[in-house]
Amino acid sequence: MTNTQLYLRLLSYVKSYWRVFAASILGTAVSAATEPLLPALLKPMLDGTFVQKDDFVIRWAPLIIVLIFFVRGIAGFVATYSINWVGNKVVMDLRGEMFRKLLTLPAHYYDNHATGNLISKLTYDVTQVTAAATSVVTVSIRDTIIIVGLMGWLLYLNWKLTLLSLVVTPLVALVIYTINRRLRNASRDSQRAMGNLTRVIEESVSAHKVVKLFGGQGYEEQRFTNETNWMRRYMMKQAAAAAANVPLVQLVAAFALAIIIYLATSQAKTDATSVGGFLSFVAAMLMLTAPIKRLTSVSEFMQRGLAAAESVFDLVDTEGEQDGGRLSIARARGDLKFEHLDFAYGGDDGNAPRLALHDICLDVPAGQTVALVGASGSGKSTLANLVPRFYIPSGGRILLDGLDINELSLKSLRKNIALVSQEVVLFNDTVKANIAYGQERDVKEEEIIAAATAAHAMEFIREWPEGLNTLVGERGVKLSGGQRQRIAIARAILKDAPVLILDEATSALDTESERHVQAALETLMQNRTTLIIAHRLSTIEKADRIVVMQKGRIMETGTHQELLEKGGIYAQLLQFSEGQNPQDIQG
Numbered sequence: 001m002t003n004t005q006l007y008l009r010l011l012s013y014v015k016s017y018w019r020v021f022a023a024s025i026l027g028t029a030v031s032a033a034t035e036p037l038l039p040a041l042l043k044p045m046l047d048g049t050f051v052q053k054d055d056f057v058i059r060w061a062p063l064i065i066v067l068i069f070f071v072r073g074i075a076g077f078v079a080t081y082s083i084n085w086v087g088n089k090v091v092m093d094l095r096g097e098m099f100r101k102l103l104t105l106p107a108h109y110y111d112n113h114a115t116g117n118l119i120s121k122l123t124y125d126v127t128q129v130t131a132a133a134t135s136v137v138t139v140s141i142r143d144t145i146i147i148v149g150l151m152g153w154l155l156y157l158n159w160k161l162t163l164l165s166l167v168v169t170p171l172v173a174l175v176i177y178t179i180n181r182r183l184r185n186a187s188r189d190s191q192r193a194m195g196n197l198t199r200v201i202e203e204s205v206s207a208h209k210v211v212k213l214f215g216g217q218g219y220e221e222q223r224f225t226n227e228t229n230w231m232r233r234y235m236m237k238q239a240a241a242a243a244a245n246v247p248l249v250q251l252v253a254a255f256a257l258a259i260i261i262y263l264a265t266s267q268a269k270t271d272a273t274s275v276g277g278f279l280s281f282v283a284a285m286l287m288l289t290a291p292i293k294r295l296t297s298v299s300e301f302m303q304r305g306l307a308a309a310e311s312v313f314d315l316v317d318t319e320g321e322q323d324g325g326r327l328s329i330a331r332a333r334g335d336l337k338f339e340h341l342d343f344a345y346g347g348d349d350g351n352a353p354r355l356a357l358h359d360i361c362l363d364v365p366a367g368q369t370v371a372l373v374g375a376s377g378s379g380k381s382t383l384a385n386l387v388p389r390f391y392i393p394s395g396g397r398i399l400l401d402g403l404d405i406n407e408l409s410l411k412s413l414r415k416n417i418a419l420v421s422q423e424v425v426l427f428n429d430t431v432k433a434n435i436a437y438g439q440e441r442d443v444k445e446e447e448i449i450a451a452a453t454a455a456h457a458m459e460f461i462r463e464w465p466e467g468l469n470t471l472v473g474e475r476g477v478k479l480s481g482g483q484r485q486r487i488a489i490a491r492a493i494l495k496d497a498p499v500l501i502l503d504e505a506t507s508a509l510d511t512e513s514e515r516h517v518q519a520a521l522e523t524l525m526q527n528r529t530t531l532i533i534a535h536r537l538s539t540i541e542k543a544d545r546i547v548v549m550q551k552g553r554i555m556e557t558g559t560h561q562e563l564l565e566k567g568g569i570y571a572q573l574l575q576f577s578e579g580q581n582p583q584d585i586q587g
Contacts, residue, residue, distance in 0.1 A: 098316060120199075121195070147292070359396075372549060431487060
């Protein structure tokens with residue numbers, strides 16, 4: 001995307017607020033139009049008062065000056081307030097669009113991008129866009145009007161000297177072009193550095209217990225220092241380029257101004273111009289330096305904004321989850337069928353694809369509980385993640401009630417699936433809000449209590465002074481692991497989906513917590529098609545069928561007793577995990 005296309009796309013976000021933006025432009029134009037009036041007044045005022053002693057000029061000149069500044073002040077306020085209003089609206093709209101995109105991005109995007117970098121895009125990069133989309137326009141319009149007005153007055157006073165001043169224009173343009181390139185590159189680098197800095201902060205804060213326990217404070221401090229130093233270096237590159245921009249332009253302009261003033265004073269000696277005309281010409285020439293300075297400074301904000309716009313639109317233009325399904329179903333029966341399923345990670349980021357599943361064929365009738373077991377990396381979680389279409393299979397298909405899940409809309413498919421995982425996700429809200437999360441209806445408190453009771457959660461919720469209105473803290477930090485799991489189970493019970501995925505739901509719990517959670521899970525699994533991913537014997541031995549996976553393939557299937565009698569991979573896994581002889585377990 002070219003700079004022009006990028007900038008026009010950025011300005012399209014201003015279109016919705018064109019009335020306020022127009023008010024800002026109008027205020028800017030009025031304010032700018034008063035600027036050339038000041039040197040224009042100098043000639044009649046000086047000649048009329050000191051030379052001609054005109055009473056009318058003496059009486060009205062001060063009042064006209066006050067009136068000019070009054071109009072200028074009102075117009076300036078309207079312009080500044082309006083453009084800030086539009087700028088903040090544009091930032092809000094861009095943030096909203098970026099956040100909506102984040103909610104629809106596929107899982108592999110989050111696998112390849114650090115959380116801190118994504119946060120930086122929403123919090124830092126987008127704010128850099130504001131000036132380019134709004135202030136740059138008004139400043140350019142204002143200072144262009146001022147320059148045109150002053151140049152018009154200068155041409156009126158002495159067109160020969162004025163045309164001489166335009167000789168320096170190509171040199172000024174070359175200086176601005178060279179510095180703009182440096183500004184753009186430095187802006188890109190600083191935005192990347194800010195993303196890395198945010199990532200380090202996010203990782204250090206979220207992992208503060210690990211940092212403290214393993215004595216990683218020095219390491220984290222060094223990482224933070226390195227990233228802040230890179231940020232400082234890139235910001236200084238921007239500052240150096242911006243600082244050099246204005247003085248260089250002004251220096252070129254100063255040479256031209258010096259020559260013109262010398263020639264103008266020579267004309268004054270020969271009475272070719274009056275005192276008022278001479279001072280008016282010099283004042284107009286001096287006043288040109290301020291708008292020229294501002295226009296050259298605009299390039300800094302423009303390049304910073306365009307670099308930020310690249311980052312923002314890179315996220316906005318990222319393709320979301322594929323949702324080509326057009327079928328919508330109400331409540332599914334829960335029949336799941338995996339037909340010759342293949343899946344590989346990677347391949348889209350330059351790395352070679354890594355095969356995770358190969359030729360998976362599996363039937364799970366409605367209401368049946370199937371446990372997926374195997375060593376780490378065998379493909380259990382990957383298989384479960386394909387059911388709600390977090391990832392798209394490389395080959396084969398998954399059927400729900402005889403329908404290819406790719407033909408179902410994501411909303412319809414996921415409405416029929418509930419998930420309880422080892423890493424419970426709770427939001428910094430009340431217990432009630434977390435249990436009712438995602439329900440597209442008004443949930444009665446009685447329903448929440450019933451779900452919490454079925455999940456064995458009300459027994460500890462009742463002990464809290466605030467009950468269901470208790471805040472759980474960020475990621476549920478104020479709750480124990482067992483409490484978090486039971487609230488997650490209550491959420492799944494309230495959703496009442498026919499397909500249930502349990503991903504290591506009890507692996508990180510103590511014996512007492514596991515007993516409560518296991519009882520809650522048994523309630524949850526009733527009359528539901530359930531995929532269980534677990535290592536503990538207590539979780540999988542009651543499954544209707546156990547599927548043993550190894551290196552992305554199904555190696556064994558059967559009941560707990562059948563697989564023990566077979567004495568194959570399953571028996572060996574139990575021997576290693578439970579520390580018992582398979583024959584002892586069987587007995």
